Amino acid sequence: MTDVPEIDLSDPAVLSDPFAAYAPVREQSPVARLVAPGFGPFWVVTRHEEARAMLADPRLEINSGSFMRPDVPEHCLPYLRTMSEMNGPEHSRLRRLVAPAFTPRQATLFGPRIERLVEGLLDELPEDEPVDLLERFARPLPIDVICELVGIPAADRPSWREYGAAVASGHGEKFGQAIPAVIEGAKAAIAQGRAKPADDLVSGLARINEEDGDRLSDDELVTMVWLLVLAGQTPANLIANAVLTLLTHPGQLATLRADPALMPRAVEELARWCAPGVMTVPRFPIEDVEIAGVRIPKGEPVTASIVSANRDPRVFDEPDRFDVTREPSPHLGFSHGQHFCVGASLARVQVGVALGVLLRRFPGLALAGEVSYLPDPGTLRLASLPVTLRPAG
Numbered sequence: 001m002t003d004v005p006e007i008d009l010s011d012p013a014v015l016s017d018p019f020a021a022y023a024p025v026r027e028q029s030p031v032a033r034l035v036a037p038g039f040g041p042f043w044v045v046t047r048h049e050e051a052r053a054m055l056a057d058p059r060l061e062i063n064s065g066s067f068m069r070p071d072v073p074e075h076c077l078p079y080l081r082t083m084s085e086m087n088g089p090e091h092s093r094l095r096r097l098v099a100p101a102f103t104p105r106q107a108t109l110f111g112p113r114i115e116r117l118v119e120g121l122l123d124e125l126p127e128d129e130p131v132d133l134l135e136r137f138a139r140p141l142p143i144d145v146i147c148e149l150v151g152i153p154a155a156d157r158p159s160w161r162e163y164g165a166a167v168a169s170g171h172g173e174k175f176g177q178a179i180p181a182v183i184e185g186a187k188a189a190i191a192q193g194r195a196k197p198a199d200d201l202v203s204g205l206a207r208i209n210e211e212d213g214d215r216l217s218d219d220e221l222v223t224m225v226w227l228l229v230l231a232g233q234t235p236a237n238l239i240a241n242a243v244l245t246l247l248t249h250p251g252q253l254a255t256l257r258a259d260p261a262l263m264p265r266a267v268e269e270l271a272r273w274c275a276p277g278v279m280t281v282p283r284f285p286i287e288d289v290e291i292a293g294v295r296i297p298k299g300e301p302v303t304a305s306i307v308s309a310n311r312d313p314r315v316f317d318e319p320d321r322f323d324v325t326r327e328p329s330p331h332l333g334f335s336h337g338q339h340f341c342v343g344a345s346l347a348r349v350q351v352g353v354a355l356g357v358l359l360r361r362f363p364g365l366a367l368a369g370e371v372s373y374l375p376d377p378g379t380l381r382l383a384s385l386p387v388t389l390r391p392a393g
Contacts, residue, residue, distance in 0.1 A: 004029050006034075006035050008035050009036035026305075029292075030291070031291050041301075042300070043291075049315070052332070052336050053291075054302065055339070058338075060286075062084070062086070079183055083224075097205070100204075102342050122137065125137065129388075130368035131389065138385065139165060139168055139236045142233070151198055163181055164229065167182075182229055205224065235350045237379065238333075238351055240385050244385060245322060255324055262324050262325060263352045263355065265325060275333035277335070277378075279306060279378050282303045283301065304332065315330065334347070366387060368387050370386075
């Protein structure tokens with residue numbers, strides 16, 4: 001077997017700055033081993049070309065058992081296996097049915113409704129004292145967007161913000177309680193959408209597909225809502241990461257403020273530069289496969305390092321330079337292949353609107369304290385984002 005380097009996921013250097021940690025490994029080899037206490041064999045692809053090929057390889061499948069789950073009520077378990085954990089025809093069918101609701105055009109049309117939600121959240125913030133923009137803005141916004149998208153009644157939306165915060169924590173008693181609450185809320189929204197169709201996602205997805213009569217069952221619709229709640233953590237973390245990146249690159253922030261039309265490019269660059277996903281969900285080979293000359297035995301998990309592939313100098317000119325004017329690039333911030341994020345267009349619009357309104361309303365926006373990323377080998381996410389909205393005095 002070809003000798004490959006190792007990356008220790010428990011190394012503080014890897015946890016604190018994965019970009020720097022993966023860079024020398026990427027230059028040494030396109031494939032490395034991930035090691036950590038309690039880990040068995042685990043592989044990571046570090047270069048862009050090989051990562052794209054791996055993510056599109058049908059011989060590498062996602063294993064529904066690869067997701068860690070808390071102790072949740074048994075009646076909720078059928079709804080927790082989303083299309084993100086499916087492969088082949090099963091996944092393709094669901095993706096085909098939901099894709100029309102997540103086109104770039106649909107996302108753009110939804111933009112004004114997102115803007116109203118952004119304005120509402122910003123209206124709630126105190127302007128004369130520091131505020132945690134992660135807790136008060138970046139995290140609740142995607143849940144508000146999901147409620148608007150799904151048709152959750154206004155009276156129930158404060159509770160859904162609490163569910164979203166619990167899901168973001170990823171564990172604990174509140175997480176377990178949030179799951180049945182989301183399931184029941186989704187069932188109620190679906191029943192309402194069938195009885196009185198409105199301009200929302202559930203009403204649209206509940207309609208029979210005109211081509212072949214196939215449609216999502218009620219159970220599949222509930223599962224889709226749960227997937228949206230889970231996926232909502234990506235724009236939450238991307239918005240927070242983006243604000244931090246812009247505030248620590250004042251020249252680029254000034255460029256974007258001077259020309260707001262650059263926002264779509266800026267969003268793409270931010271998704272390349274500080275995408276929340278450090279690694280993709282593991283894939284499992286259904287047979288022995290070879291990646292860049294390295295044999296990956298059947299059944300041994302392999303992941304792609306997003307942070308490494310998105311800084312690959314073979315693909316990106318000056319990859320360690322953050323540039324809001326950069327030409328749109330083939331970054332992997334929303335993954336690739338069959339499991340490319342189906343909600344990527346909605347996430348792009350949501351991030352762009354959130355940043356655009358925030359920067360327009362608060363020209364004096366500034367950091368108000370120490371900022372650090374949580375020690376998470378799989379996700380680049382902040383512990384908090386303290387800011388002042390207006391300069392003192």
